[in-house]
Amino acid sequence: MNIIELHNLKKYYKTQKAVDDISFSIQQGSIFGLLGPNGAGKTTLLRMITGIFYPDSGEINFQGKKFDAANDIYKIGYMPEERGLYKKMKIGEQALYLAQLKGLSRQDAMKKIKEWFVKFEMQSWWNKKVEDLSKGMSQKLQFVITVLHEPPLLILDEPFSGLDPVNSNLIKDEIFNLAKKGTTIIFSTHRMEQVEEICDHIVLVNKGKKILDGSVKQIKQDCKENLFRIGFEQLPTNFDSTGFEVIHEESNSLVVKIKEGYKPASVLNTFLKHNAGIISFNEILPSLNDIFIKKVNDTEATRQFQKV
């Protein structure tokens, strides 16, 4: 079941088509990556999903019904890229206030904040002010505040920026935990290695348009270039290279691109006939990083101002 479906969303600014006819849907309980270069329209897209902006045209369906910002925003937790907290307000009070704004009762909010503070070892922070926290600490606090009201849909914009590896892992584990319990997570970032590690499904947008949509596995398959790495005891010489092309030669392996119409087995056969001592044979799938760069370059990396 899809928790959220976007149909032909459009949002134009004066000089930009920020979001230009984007549609996709997100499955309940999945971790969804929304990728794109700076200024691709991600933030605008997220602001429409969180009900901050209204689309110029198009439709959002949330949990099977038309998105109703007034009520559905309580089912969404949104952590914007630019962290925001009141600097002079005490942390406990602040968490309580923001949780109540999300519709929790005072008692519930109090109980949940205490649970999370224990989990993240933040109990001693209650009477501190945000200005006393380091960047990483306030990041943790922001995460807690975002997930407090247990929203079915969680939107995290660059959740790991500024976090050390220990705290990164803490939050990553929490994200997996929430996903296991059925929370759908939209994860927006430029850090492709994190996407590969975390996300089930991704959409890549650039210049306001969707340019990729699929599961991480599927996209890698779709974008693969039939590259294989063959490891040898000793690099063979004088072999018949019909059916493939040597792209790259390493100390004791070859990277080959298999031509259209040929199978990996036929390449292996060629080398076996040569009595070459093969020790490994792997398909090289492109990393998301490569795919990202290639796809974005195909569509021009930076946006130009344009008339709408």
Next chain:
Amino acid sequence: MSKVWLIIKREYLTRVRNKTFILSTILLPLFFIGFIAASTYLSIKGDDKHTIAVNDQAGIFKTSFKSDKSITYKFPPDVNANNFKEKGYSALLNIPLTFDSPQDSITLISDKTLGFSTEDKIKDQINIAIKNRAFLQKNIDKKILDSINDLDEEKLYNFKPVIKKGNTTLKANSGLAYGIGFGSGMLIYITLFIYGAAVMRGVMEEKMNRIAEVIISSVKPFQLMAGKIIGIAAVGLTQLLIWFVLIIALSAALSSFISHDVLQQAQSANTAMGPSANNTAALSFLTAKNTFAQANWALIIPCFLFYFIGGYLFYAALFAAIGSVVNEDPQEAQSLMLPITMPIILSFVIMMSAATKPDTPIAVWASIIPFSSPIVMMARIPSGGVPFWQLALSMVSLVAGFILTTMLAAKIYRTGILLYGKKVTLREMSKWLFRKS
């Protein structure tokens, strides 16, 4: 609605608990009391003492000049413009034989200005001397002249201005009306700036901390703006209430301190041998208290509250809109605020004249137009001469005005609060006003 309530509560509590709130609430009245005390002290203490050497060539002033507390006249023989200072005089008054032409005039020579009041007193003495001489020249008996000069005008007649409206008559007190009018106009003027700026700073804080985006993903921008404006209004009312209680408590304390005995003593002493300084102070305090009681507080207090809140609401939303479009640069706020501060300052200028002349056309219109009515109308009300239709029209247009400014400001606020890194011009803001949502 409960969301707005939460926001109001936060805005109110964080401000009221703040040290600056407590300090400003206590210090501002103390500052006012100090200011009043200082100016009273200065006026009682009066001018510096002057000893003036008079070179009376005409010979008609010697008998007539009377020294008083602050000015002593002496008629030494050999004092001139070069040596009066050495001989210990603060000024030399040179009176030639004739003094009615520009060439021959009475000259007052000093090495620094003596001040208005001293010069006036000297002129008064000269006037009296010349008038007396004229009377004597017309053969009026010196005794009769002296007895006329000794008449005390205050005891010759009683003057009582009265305001009559229908069947009720009220004792009119122009000084009191002026004082209350000016005071309340001034108070509204100051609080408009204080609380307006507080709204603006609050909005800027939320925008710069980037918390606006977090909050706007749970409440509507308008709710956030309204919550802030109402929360700060509550802070203002609290502050006003504390001041009001302080004033009542202070004057009650003073009245009980000046007990009935002291009062009687003062009054009997007054008739017998002239009041001592202490008793004069007590008496003047009691007179002031009685005079204040004469004002039409039943009209003034509700009107003050109305214009205080109405004026605040009219301008607060505009201040919020300005705060929402400002980026990191506080200078930007200064220049964007100009269109808002100009009408407030202009109202203050009109208010100052309206307090003395409440019925000039400019005062009347300025007290009806909502841009200036909160400040100007309060200067006119204590005079008692504001027709009902003017008051009603002014109130209705103020309410309509603040609804309008809030609606317009909300449009700017909604866009501005999420817009970063872009300098917004007034022209762009006006475009947002006419854009449909």
